[in-house]
Amino acid sequence: MSPEIPTYKTNMMDVTQPRNAGMDWHEQALDLTRGIAAYVNCPLVAGLARVITKHPNADIANAFNHKQVACKMWALDRLFESCGGRFGRIWVLGGWYGVLPAMLFNDARFDIAAVDSIDIDPEVAPVARTLNREAGDRFRALTADMYALDYAAERPDLMVNTSCEHIADLRAWLALLPRGTTVLLQSNDYFSEPTHINCVASLAAFEAMAALREVRFSGELPTKNYTRFMLIGTV
Ligand SMILES: C[S@@+](CC[C@H](N)C(=O)[O-])C[C@H]1O[C@@H](n2cnc3c(N)ncnc32)[C@H](O)[C@@H]1O
Secondary structure (H helix, E strand, O other): OOOOOOOOOOOHHHHHOOHHHHOOHHHHHHHHHHHHHHHHOOHHHHHHHHHHHHOOOOOHHHHOOHHHHHHHHHHHHHHHHHHOOEEEEEEEEOOOOOHHHHHHHOOOOOEEEEEEEEEOOOOOHHHHHHHOHHHHHHEEEEEOOHHHOOHHHHOOOEEEEOOHHHOOOHHHHHOOOOOOOEEEEEEEOOOOOOOOOOOOOOHHHHHHHHOOOEEEEEEEEEOOOOEEEEEEEEO
16 A cells, blocks of 8 residues: 655645745845855855845846856966966956955965955945955955056066956056066957957957967857957966
8 A cells, every 4th residue: 555645735825925025136145145155154155145235236146147257267277277376466457346356265276465456446346345354454455447557566476357358458458567477367259248348259369469478378268148268378
């Protein structure tokens, strides 16, 4: 004789009125992110929860969407392979909400003294500081135009610019860097995005535009809507 299968009575109110019916997406995202941070014991995810709480208007879901994260994981993997994991100071130009520094600090392969995230938009620095709070004084978020910085004064070990599609003249920016500076650059062929003012059609076009003296890595990462290109080398 087959075991009796229990039956459950379902109140239609349970189906049509879930517990979260009155909560907005923001409250739910905060609950979920806090839960994930506790479960994985991850400072980066705890930082995302802080950003959701303190900066409800920040576009953090866009900055940390799965495509952005995949592109930055790719950057970290290839950087480690090409240059190792020990750095003094790193500058991230066009650093937005400081996601890349947070991923660097959270990655056990890397031993980094300090990361500065520099962006022309004054609204992003407070968010980047909130995200990277646990890095303490190893992290700074600065508001500046990357074309107006004195790159010879501080001479960081590495310049990261994953926002090359957002700046008008990549060559003019690279010309500001002292000869021999190590750079990690990303761009893409996502021409239809209105904020992208300087996309490239191919990896060869990106290589030609950057004209690095030495190339340690050159590659592309196809995603659903566009291909991302990356160069690691020296100017
Ligand atoms: C949308 S975000 C970053 C996108 C990129 N895919 C990424 O995640 O690295 C581009 C950033 O570049 C910044 N930016 C644009 N021109 C800049 C400049 N001249 N100096 C510094 N930051 C700049 C913008 O303010 C923006 O925060």
